[in-house]
Amino acid sequence: MAKLKMPPPHGGELVNRVIEKKEYAESLAAGAIEFDLKPTLDPNGVPIRHVYREIVSVCYGFFSPVEGSMTQNDLEGVLKERRLENGWVFPYPILLDVSEEDLKSLDVKEGDRLLLKLKGQPFAIMDVEEVYKIDPKDVATRTFGTPENNPEVVRQPFDEKHPGWMIYRCMNPYVIAGKWTIINPPKFREPYDRFWLPPAECRAVIKHVKKWRTCIAHQTRNVPHTGHEMLMKCAAYTGDIEPCHGILVNAIIGAKRKGDYPNEAILEGHEAVNKYGYIKPSRHMVTFTLWDMRYGNPIESLLHGIIRQNMGCTHHMFGRDHAAVGEYYDKYATQILWSEGIPSFGFEAPPNEVEKGLKIIPQNMAEFWYCPVCGEIAYSENCGHVKEKQKFSGSFLRGMVAEGVMPPKVVMRPEVYKAIVKWWKVFGYPFVNNKYLENLNKELEVDLAPMEIPKA
Amino acid sequence: MPHYIGVILDENRLAQIKGTPLEEKIQDLFGGQLKMLVVEVPEDKSEQILKAFDRARIDSRGFIEDLPVAFKRALFEEIAKAKSLDVIDKVLERLPEIQEAAKKESEYIPPPEIE
Numbered sequence: 001m002a003k004l005k006m007p008p009p010h011g012g013e014l015v016n017r018v019i020e021k022k023e024y025a026e027s028l029a030a031g032a033i034e035f036d037l038k039p040t041l042d043p044n045g046v047p048i049r050h051v052y053r054e055i056v057s058v059c060y061g062f063f064s065p066v067e068g069s070m071t072q073n074d075l076e077g078v079l080k081e082r083r084l085e086n087g088w089v090f091p092y093p094i095l096l097d098v099s100e101e102d103l104k105s106l107d108v109k110e111g112d113r114l115l116l117k118l119k120g121q122p123f124a125i126m127d128v129e130e131v132y133k134i135d136p137k138d139v140a141t142r143t144f145g146t147p148e149n150n151p152e153v154v155r156q157p158f159d160e161k162h163p164g165w166m167i168y169r170c171m172n173p174y175v176i177a178g179k180w181t182i183i184n185p186p187k188f189r190e191p192y193d194r195f196w197l198p199p200a201e202c203r204a205v206i207k208h209v210k211k212w213r214t215c216i217a218h219q220t221r222n223v224p225h226t227g228h229e230m231l232m233k234c235a236a237y238t239g240d241i242e243p244c245h246g247i248l249v250n251a252i253i254g255a256k257r258k259g260d261y262p263n264e265a266i267l268e269g270h271e272a273v274n275k276y277g278y279i280k281p282s283r284h285m286v287t288f289t290l291w292d293m294r295y296g297n298p299i300e301s302l303l304h305g306i307i308r309q310n311m312g313c314t315h316h317m318f319g320r321d322h323a324a325v326g327e328y329y330d331k332y333a334t335q336i337l338w339s340e341g342i343p344s345f346g347f348e349a350p351p352n353e354v355e356k357g358l359k360i361i362p363q364n365m366a367e368f369w370y371c372p373v374c375g376e377i378a379y380s381e382n383c384g385h386v387k388e389k390q391k392f393s394g395s396f397l398r399g400m401v402a403e404g405v406m407p408p409k410v411v412m413r414p415e416v417y418k419a420i421v422k423w424w425k426v427f428g429y430p431f432v433n434n435k436y437l438e439n440l441n442k443e444l445e446v447d448l449a450p451m452e453i454p455k456a
Numbered sequence: 457m458p459h460y461i462g463v464i465l466d467e468n469r470l471a472q473i474k475g476t477p478l479e480e481k482i483q484d485l486f487g488g489q490l491k492m493l494v495v496e497v498p499e500d501k502s503e504q505i506l507k508a509f510d511r512a513r514i515d516s517r518g519f520i521e522d523l524p525v526a527f528k529r530a531l532f533e534e535i536a537k538a539k540s541l542d543v544i545d546k547v548l549e550r551l552p553e554i555q556e557a558a559k560k561e562s563e564y565i566p567p568p569e570i571e
Contacts, residue, residue, distance in 0.1 A: 161510075259511045259522050321516065331516070370486050390485050395513065395521030396462065400490075402525050404568045405464055408489030417570075424567040433562055 004214050004240045004314045006207065007359035010306045011065025011088045014199055017181045018059050022451070025183035029125050030454045032115035033106055037123070039441050040097075040170050040292075046434050047441035049167045052118050053254050053290035054094050056446075059124065059182040060198035062289050062307050068179035069096035072132045075175070079142040081346030082302060087356040091302035092294060093139055096126070096180075097172040103131070108176060121448040122184050130177040140168035144296055144328070150344040153298060153333035162328060163257040164294030186446035192253070195267050197287040202248075203312035210285065212246035214239045216315040216363060217308035219301075219323065220251045221293055223261045223269035223420055225412045227368045227392035229278055230377045235317035236283075238363045247284045248313055250304075253445060254292035257325060259398065260432045263288075263445070265423040272415040287311070290445065297322055297329040298337040302351055302358075309360040317363045338362035368392060370410065377410075401430050459502040460519045463532050465491040476539040495531065495541050501548065508551055509558065524558035525565065 019025040037055075039047035057063050065088050070078065073085045075093050084090050098106070108114060108128050116124045144165055145154040158165040188196045197205060206212050216239075218232050236244045249270045253263045261269070267286060274281040289307050294300055300323035301316075308316050322334035330336065339362075341347035341354075352358045369389040371378040383389065392411070400407050406417055424430040427439075465473075465482065470491065473479060483492050497505065502520055506512050511522045530550050534543035547554075 326513065372484070372487060375487060391517045393515045393517055393519065393521065395515045396517075396519060399462075399521055399523065399528065400464055402565060403464060403528060404566075405466060406568070406570070408486050410486045410489055421567055421570055424565075428564045428567075430565060430567070435563060 001240050004361075006203065006213075006312050007309050007314060009061065009064045009199070009310045010358060013064070014061040014310060015058065015064040015067055016061055016200060017067060017179065018185055019181060019183050020185060026451065026453055028181070029115045029122055029183055032113040032125055032453075033108060034115045034117055035098075035102070035106060036117045040167060042166055042170055047437055048163065048170065048255050049292040050255070050441060050444065051096055052123065052444065053292055055116070055124050055180050055182065056186065056290045057307075058094065059180055061310055062199055063090075063094065063303075064199070064306075064310050066090060066094055068094075068126060069175060069177045070094050071130050071177040072175075074177075075134070075139075079139065082299075083346060083356070089302060089351055089354065089357050090306070091296070091299045093143060093168070095134075095171065095175045096177075097134070097136075098174050098176060099172045100174060102172070103174045114176070114178075115453060116180070118186075119444065119448055122451045122453050123186070123448060124180050124182045124184075126176070126178045126180045128176055128178045132175055132177070133173055134171070134175055136169050136171040136173060139171070140165045143168055143294075144299060145345065150342070152342050152344060153330045153336055154328065155330055156328055158328055162295065162326060164296050164300075167292060167294060184448050184451050186448055188446055189443070191264055191267055192288065192445045195251070195271075195286050195288050197311075199310040199312070202287060205285075206246065206248070206312045210246055210282070212244075214244045214314045215246040215248050215312065216244040216317055217304070217311070217313040217360070218247055218249045218317055219304045220249055220266065220270060221256060221260060221323070222394055223265055224273055224416055225392055225394065225397055225407070226377055226410065229273060229413075230368045230379075231317060231319055231365055232284075233279060234368075234379060235315075235363050235365050238315055244315060245283070247279065248308065248311065249284065249286045250308060250311065251286070251288040252291050252293045253288040254290055255437055255440065256293055256432050257295070258432050258434070258437075261420065261430070262423050262427060262432060262436060263440075264426075265420045268419040268422070269416045272413060272419050276413065276415045278413060293323070295323055295325040297324040298333040298342060298345065301334040301337060305351060305358045305360045305362070309358055313360060315361045315363050317365055319365050320367050335364040338364055398431065457499055457518070459497045459499070459514055460517075461495045461497055461523070461528075461531060462519055463493045463495065463528060463535065465493065469532055469536075472536045473539070478535065478539055478541070481541060493535065493541060495535070495544060497544055501544050504548060508555060524554065524561050526554050526557035526561060530554050
């Protein structure tokens with residue numbers, strides 16, 4: 001077997017649409033039509049998404065080759081076969097949606113330049129390519145699929161209980177399409193600043209600082225229990241002539257479903273895994289991507305593959321129920337996609353075997369459980385004590401945490417639990433609730449420096 | 457298909473069921489580091505529970521999880537009172553009271569005092 005090396009970015013080149021030079025940035029924005037970015041609210045007024053996160057992830061190259069809010073052709077391509085108009089695989093609609101009222105007051109047309117403001121400050125510009133209407137419910141349903149149209153993996157119709165479906169369902173009916181450019185780079189607040197490593201820098205760190213030739217990505221939206229830790233350790237035994245040199249934990253940071261852990265606890269919980277030596281820091285690194293998680297199992301796994309390939313990973317581990325919530329998809333939908341493809345979603349073959357597909361190598365993993373006979377955490381494909389197995393369950397652990405019971409260390413490292421309690425004390429609650437989401441929407445993960453834009 | 461609810465037993469709860477037939481039903485988890493009682497919930501009752509608490513869901517083991525602490529507390533109270541695991545109807549009779557307590561829980565849960 002040939003030794004592997006870092007794959008190229010998805011689409012060939014990393015997108016970099018961030019202007020660091022202030023004067024140049026100000027000149028680009030001069031005279032542009034101002035628009036204050038707004039969150040997407042659910043029917044109860046709870047913020048469930050903020051498009052600023054997508055703007056950051058696009059402009060810093062996490063979502064390469066996407067460069068902005070999608071045109072109607074791109075959107076149709078994504079909904080029909082998970083391909084952009086240029087043919088590159090991409091799973092989700094990325095859209096700047098606006099209300100009819102906002103569209104009227106903006107009075108924008110193709111060729112106009114918008115100045116997008118965040119927290120009252122100039123943040124990004126966009127050159128309008130197209131304005132078009134969508135049916136948010138149709139976009140939501142076609143994004144995730146239906147049991148009729150996607151019988152290979154969709155098990156029940158998506159509805160209001162699915163947080164990702166709700167994000168698209170609650171979007172405004174008009175889309176302004178065009179490339180985004182950040183003109184006022186955001187400053188991440190604590191603790192996010194310690195984990196901020198956009199793709200270009202991440203590639204450089206992997207290559208020159210960590211000196212990892214191979215690196216496996218671990219997707220997370222959770223505080224790690226020892227099942228996650230074993231998944232990371234064992235999945236990393238893949239590689240080429242030797243196990244992967246590094247494990248890149250990439251947390252998805254944004255609005256989450258109620259009951260998930262707060263973003264801050266997730267990051268510091270994973271950090272505790274290397275800080276306290278459960279996996280050496282020389283082999284384990286924690287980073288994040290801004291994205292309001294859509295919980296789209298196989299669809300989400302495509303985005304994860306793209307993000308982590310852009311960050312420089314050679315491999316990506318995928319477990320059971322990857323990025324899933326409820327029983328909408330088959331538990332192994334992601335693994336079906338990456339092992340044989342899902343034709344109804346546009347994949348006659350796995351996404352790394354199709355034209356203009358991904359280069360990252362999947363590592364599909366079964367489950368880990370505690371085996372009282374073996375007296376250890378065991379891999380389901382090894383352990384023969386199926387009757388005696390004790391499965392890990394994130395929600396079981398959450399129940400234990402909520403009841404004030406410290407999980408035994410065979411299930412959760414005490415330092416990880418302390419990270420949960422640290423942020424529990426800050427927010428008065430161990431999990432995401434409406435109050436947390438409202439506060440997150442107000443504060444966001446970033447601050448922006450004051451910037452004066454000359455009038456036209 | 458029935459679902460299940462796990463009731464974790466700390467020292468205080470263990471003391472309350474000491475000497476009762478429930479002791480035989482205690483399950484050891486994770487090498488004996490955790491002890492638990494498992495209550496079987498018929499499907500129609502589990503649907504009722506899922507409807508009553510919007511965060512509640514069935515996990516990969518078939519357990520109903522993400523239930524309010526108030527629900528788990530009421531469930532254990534009924535178990536200790538009846539000295540039986542067949543108490544789900546009794547708990548469902550208390551649903552309005554549990555839902556009221558759960559509302560407060562969605563805003564604040566006191567953090568444990570650990571170093």
